[in-house]
Amino acid sequence: MEKARSPFKTALQKQEEREEKRMALLHAAAVMFNAQGFHATSLDDVAASLGISKPTIYHYLGNKEQVLFECLTIGLDQLFAAADKARAEIGTGMDRLRIFLTNYFFINIDDFGRCVILSGDDTLSPEGVKNLRAMKRRVDTALRALIIEGIDDGSITAVDPKITAFTLAGAMAWPARWYSKTGPTPPDAMAAQIVDSLMTGLAPR
Amino acid sequence: MEKARSPFKTALQKQEEREEKRMALLHAAAVMFNAQGFHATSLDDVAASLGISKPTIYHYLGNKEQVLFECLTIGLDQLFAAADKARAEIGTGMDRLRIFLTNYFFINIDDFGRCVILSGDDTLSPEGVKNLRAMKRRVDTALRALIIEGIDDGSITAVDPKITAFTLAGAMAWPARWYSKTGPTPPDAMAAQIVDSLMTGLAPR
């Protein structure tokens, strides 16, 4: 027999509710940071957009910089997870690079990923910048590794991995600035077009 | 016989002095906007960096948004001039595209060009955004024209001009975020590497 639905919450449920609220706050903040920029967004506005008051944000997340830092961490974690997953895939280096870049695109046009691209390093404290840089470096390293593996197995033409990683990252980051999911070209199609175009450039000849 | 150097200035000299001061103000503002972001930079700070007071900025430039708008206009004018010049050059479409992109790089790592890339559209009033968009579109149009000319004369492989223009723009914009002129790789070398890498991708096969 099922337990009757009870209004009395278990510890686990409360934990989950808290986490859900935390995420809702972060998401609301990310959206507003992306739309208006970090400094132009007040925590009062973020709170108001969820129908709550500012101190509640402090209760769940701490100060404004921490809010941003959490958003960036989520975005970067997504990128890193995508890199890990792509690297574990079977296929040539180019195959796996294509998979990674496609997901890179999806993450970059998502709220937390956009945050990573749109926030300048300048917004954080020196401490925060250091942590952020380290996370970004991990993603860059993974990207380079994929390129190198492709060169080694002959699926990618001989290029400079470092420069190539930068140009690819730049090309993938740019859409965060202008692409709208609700525009004429749906995300899948846009990702395919951009990634195809880049892959053509990297194909052996 | 030469005129004696006189401390009494002609109208022209005064005009020039004014213009020089105006530019010095814009440059100082651009540098600080790039380093800390628009909203995190106060006009008091900009003024202080030149040893003057805030009202002087208002005397020369008007309000804060106008200061930014001027900076952006200068950067975009530089880009457009580079495009014009490249298009007037002789050589294949690819040759001219290479010339344009190389200069695009130099402009983008310069103070006013950086401003264009680092400032989100969000910072300006709706009016300003409209003007800015129009200027950006002109540059994008020129870039696409070069790509199309290259495809037509066979110096560039058949690609989608729109998508290619976006990926190129993204790849060229990215260095504004991380490249430092005083780092290990000098601007010329960095430009050459990046542009070469992109051109390889566009070469016919």
Place this chain on the structure above:
DNA sequence: ATTGCAATCTACTAATGAGTAATATATAAT
């Protein structure tokens, strides 16, 4: 001389927004 204009300052205002203190309520634990 006087009037006007350009450049610059000091000293304000008015608004905004980060962060906190004190408080209220509800639930959970003892």
Place this chain on the structure above:
DNA sequence: ATTATATATTACTCATTAGTAGATTGCAAT
């Protein structure tokens, strides 16, 4: 019952900063 903890609020403080008013100085033209 009582005490502690989590959630959320109102109502502040304090610092920052865009923008302005008004004064000052000096040069230039009449």
